[in-house]
Amino acid sequence: MAEYRPNEIEKKWQKVWEEKRIFETSDDKSKPKFYALIEFPYPSGEGLHVGHPRPYTALDIVARKRRLEGYNVLFPIGWDAFGLPTENYAIKHKIHPKKVTERNVARFKEQLKSIGFSFNWSREINTTDPEYYKWTQWIFIKLFEKGLAYKAEMPINWCTSCKVGLANEEVVAGRCERCGGEVVRKTKNQWMLKITEYADRLIDDLDKVDYIERVKTQQINWIGRSEGMEVDFRIKNKDDVLKVFTTRPDTLYGVTYMVIAAEHPLIEKYKDEIENLEEIRKYQEYASKKSDFERTELSKEKTGVEIKGIKAINPVNNIEIPIWISDYVLMSYGTGAIMAVPAHDSRDWEFAKKFGLPIVEVVKGGNVEEAAYTDTESGILVNSELINGLEVKDAIEKISYWLEENGLGKRKVNYKLRDWVFSRQRYWGEPIPLVHCDDCGWVPVPEEELPVMLPEVENYEPTHTGESPLANMPEWVNTTCPKCGKAAMRETDTMPQWAGSSWYFLRYLDPHNKEKLARKEEIEYWMPVDWYNGGMEHTTLHLLYSRFWHKFLYDIGLVNTVEPYNKRTSHGMILGENNEKMSKSRGNVVNPDDIVKEYGADTLRTYEMFIGDFEKSVPWSENGVKGCRRFLERVWRLQEIVVDGDEYTKELETVIHKTIKKVSEDYETLKFNTAIAALMTLLNEFNEIGKITKADIKTFLILLNPVAPHITEELWEILGFNGMLNQSQWPSYDEEKIQDEIIEMPVQVNGKVRGVIKISPDATQDVAREKAKENESIMKYLQDKQIVKEIFVVGKIYNIVVK
Incomplete structure (x- = not known):
């Protein structure tokens, strides 16, 4: 017997599979289909580490099993290749991002093939390929035509050193993750996608899919649908009101102060009447250096400044209350103002305790001054004239009706979900296919002129003005209006990395089609994706965005299913041997190439699946x-x-x-x-x-x-x-043949044993009934009788009651 030589064996069979095109998808649509999808990788310069193959191996196992079961399997692969990591690398090393991408893709492809995945390589896609992003641009135009893409002033995280807008996750402690430069908040005119129009459907349609519960919960929590009241708080001696959204109008008597966002327009409107404007300005500057994530999720120590000179009026008791600004309130969420009920909200309680503000208990629950805030999901209302003595549920209904009757509020459904900021002032992304004409406004590029190609440039670094590098290319920017023929300018912002990954699963169905996104017959046969696996870190935004795009495409008649993925599962990470996340800085990264070379790809695959519970980190x-x-x-x-x-x-x-x-x-x-x-x-x-x-x-x-x-x-x-x-x-x-043992179970008729049947200890009542019918001694007591009741205890007894 020859020695086991995995390197020779694995190269041999990988060559056979490729030459014989073993894993290419069949055109035979009479067979049952199985569409297995992985999150297509972002090809970074470091290449794969051993954590990457884990989810790919898992679905590769299922895909291989399905082929052996007679299914027509689609298990495709591609590259999510636009975006900041590549551009940042390109800027740092003075290499064009296109060349960086080509090199990284070649490296990833070599690694994936060496592990023996049964991908259908003939359907390989790349988001940076003009033949791919042509259809990304086409979808954007459809969104624009339906009023779901619009431009608005939005604050962004601005790195003062890189001169570029940053995503929230790229801001660490007020500084740029890449260069360490100071980050400030800067208002930019941004393209937005109206994902909020789909908020209810994105929640409700989760009932139609087979997602693990924690994934559904993440989706629901991110959208954050809540029913409540929008309540008006008058500004003292002004015609203005501060509107706040609350799910607990029953606690209005406990409101002792208000908090507004540091960017709230009220400050500019009444700046001449604010007595401590200089102090307010300093705090605004302080808040501008934090990302939204830092302001809402990471901030433990409460900070803020009272706005002296203006007051609010509590609508239920007409008591004057102070107005504060604090960084934990955002203009981009709700109305940019909150009513503070420190007796019954942990955040408000911490703020009130720090600044010595009043705390009024309105739901009976103990001494809040001595202890802490009190949970108010249930209880009896106190110190609340109109609703004293009522249970919380009844109090909410009564005060809501009273607010409506008196024109002080209205019922409303609110969402945490915000519209999707879709602009990036960067080079390495899909050009937005619109031009601006002074007479016609924003006009889409005609379909026959797509794709709007990303131009070749020598200088792809961010500009000092905060505009995209494309803005420095007049020969590309200056064009004519497709509508009236007059001079016009191209949009110079590019799309975010999320764009290409929001619909890639559809392009796999027909990746070489130059006339359509995909043929109707391919969509109708393959969709929805049968099984989609990926990391838990992508089960919120990526999943939400791709579901939104798919629902839109369904609404315009392009796809045949309301949901893109029938099943979604997630995997745990593979950590370093030191039990920490793998990273170059920690020095614990394991290269799969080394494992394949020393032990073989089959050993790597077996270990990645044997290492522990697939859904947990190990x-x-x-x-x-x-x-x-x-x-x-x-x-x-x-x-x-x-x-x-x-x-x-x-x-x-x-x-x-x-x-x-x-x-x-x-x-x-x-x-x-x-x-x-x-x-x-x-x-x-x-x-x-x-x-x-x-x-x-x-x-x-x-x-x-x-x-x-x-x-x-x-x-x-x-x-x-x-x-x-x-x-x-x-x-x-x-x-x-899988039963370990057979037991003898007594069968009673009207409480008397009339026979014994041999069955497995875990057999069901149906099995016992069939066995009883085969027993003559039992059946003679059942002939010409009507069965009125059956009592069955698994592995114990079967009693039949007749009359």
């Missing part, structure tokens, strides 16, 4: 890798004990059928570690007996193949089985 272990290599070496040596035989070895029959059942079910429920453990147990049984038939090992190889496809294909060929393993059939199990 640390990498070199010893674990070695253990999986030893397992595969033992599999390799099975060829020494194989004898001819078309039937399972009698002593192994039960365990083989059990293993088929276990592995089949575990692959479908992401329990890859226990599936591999079952195969390890079966391998031990083989070695214990010391001799196995070709039927035994044939089933074993098929079950292991999705995890370790190279070694199993090689052994299949060595053992002389017909064709290639990947063209065989997934084994089935016999339910009767």
